[in-house]
Amino acid sequence: DGGITQSPKYLFRKEGQNVTLSCEQNLNHDAMYWYRQDPGQGLRLIYYSQIVNDFQKGDIAEGYSVSREKKESFPLTVTSAQKNPTAFYLCASRGLAGADTQYFGPGTRLTVL
Amino acid sequence: GQNIDQPTEMTATEGAIVQINCTYQTSGFNGLFWYQQHAGEAPTFLSYNVLDGLEEKGRFSSFLSRSKGYSYLLLKELQMKDSASYLCAVTDSNYQLIWGAGTKLIIKP
Numbered sequence: 001d002g003g004i005t006q007s008p009k010y011l012f013r014k015e016g017q018n019v020t021l022s023c024e025q026n027l028n029h030d031a032m033y034w035y036r037q038d039p040g041q042g043l044r045l046i047y048y049s050q051i052v053n054d055f056q057k058g059d060i061a062e063g064y065s066v067s068r069e070k071k072e073s074f075p076l077t078v079t080s081a082q083k084n085p086t087a088f089y090l091c092a093s094r095g096l097a098g099a100d101t102q103y104f105g106p107g108t109r110l111t112v113l
Numbered sequence: 114g115q116n117i118d119q120p121t122e123m124t125a126t127e128g129a130i131v132q133i134n135c136t137y138q139t140s141g142f143n144g145l146f147w148y149q150q151h152a153g154e155a156p157t158f159l160s161y162n163v164l165d166g167l168e169e170k171g172r173f174s175s176f177l178s179r180s181k182g183y184s185y186l187l188l189k190e191l192q193m194k195d196s197a198s199y200l201c202a203v204t205d206s207n208y209q210l211i212w213g214a215g216t217k218l219i220i221k222p
Contacts, residue, residue, distance in 0.1 A: 042200065042214035043156075090155055098143030098204045099163060104155035 003027065004105035006091050011110045013085075020077045021108045023091035032074035033092040033102070036060060043090065049074055050096065078110065085112045115139045117213035119201050124219045125191055133186045133199050133216045141206020147175050147186045148200040150215065156200055159186070188218075196220045 004025040013019045025032065031050045035043040045058030049068040063082025068074055074093075078085045088109050094102040117137045125131040137145070144163040148156035162168055162177035162184060174187040186199055201213040 040217075043212045045212075048209075088153075094210075096208060098208050099161060101146070101158045101161065102202075102210055103158070107155050109153075 004091060004093055004103055006089075006105035006108050009106060009108060011108055013110070013112050015112055016080045018077055018079050019085075019110065020075050021089055021091075021110070023074045023076065023105055024072055025074075025091075025093045025103075025105075026072060027093055027103065028071070029093035029100075029103075030071070030096050031094050032068070033094075034058075034064070034066065034074070034076045035090045035092065037088045037090060037107075046076065085110060115205060115211050117201055117203060117211055119199075119213040119216045121214070122217045122219065124221060125188075127191055127193060127220055127222050129191050130187065130189050131191060131218065133188070133201075133218065135184045135186070135201035135213055137182050137184070137201070137203045137211070137213075139203050139205045139211055142179060143204040143206070143208060145175075145177055145184050146202045146204075146210070147184075148202065150198045150200060152197070159199075191220050193220050193222070 007022050033048045034046040044060050046064050047066040049055035055066050055068050065077045090107045091105040092102045094100045119135050146161050147159040149159050150156040160175040162175050167176045172189045177184045198215040198217045200215045202210045
C-alpha cells in the first residue's frame, strides 16, 4: 500500500531530552512537511523540504531540527530547546504542482513529562 | 500578509444542510483545498477547486469565487459521523499550502 507512516503513535519523554519522530512515504512525493497541532488549534508549519538535502524553516522552527537524506524520509527532532513540546505532530507529503493533494501520516502524539 | 478565515465553530442538526465559509487573502492563488479532520486523527482530503464554480462529490460540494477570495463547503444530509473539523487551505504563488485554523462542526441529533 502507498502512504505515509509515522511512528510511534504515542511518545512520552522526560523534559530536557531530545526526541526524534520518524516519517516515511512511498508515494514518490518530492515535498514533505512537518506540522504541529495543539488542542483545538489549526496546523502550524515547522519545517518543509522540496528536494533531498534541502529544507526550509516554517513558522515555528525554533527548537526543532530536520534532515532529508532520502526522498522517502523526513525525520523531525524535537530538542530540549523547544519550550512547549507536548503536541500532536503531523507529517505530510505532496507533489510540487499546485493541484497536488497533500497527504498526511497518522500523526505522533508527543507528551513531555 | 497571507490570511485565511473560517468560523471557529458551527452547530447543525442531523439530516440538515450546513455551509462552511472560507475567505482568503494570499500572495497568488493556485487552488483551494478542503480537508476533514476527526478529533485525534490526521486530516483527510475532501475537495479541490481551482476554477470558479461548484464541484459536487456525493453529499459534499465545494464552491469557489476567485474574484471574491471566497469558498464554501456544503454538506448535505448531515450524519453524526460528519462531526469533525473542516480545514480550508490555499496554494499560494510559491505552491505552498496556507492553512486556515479550521471550523469545528458539531452535529446534534
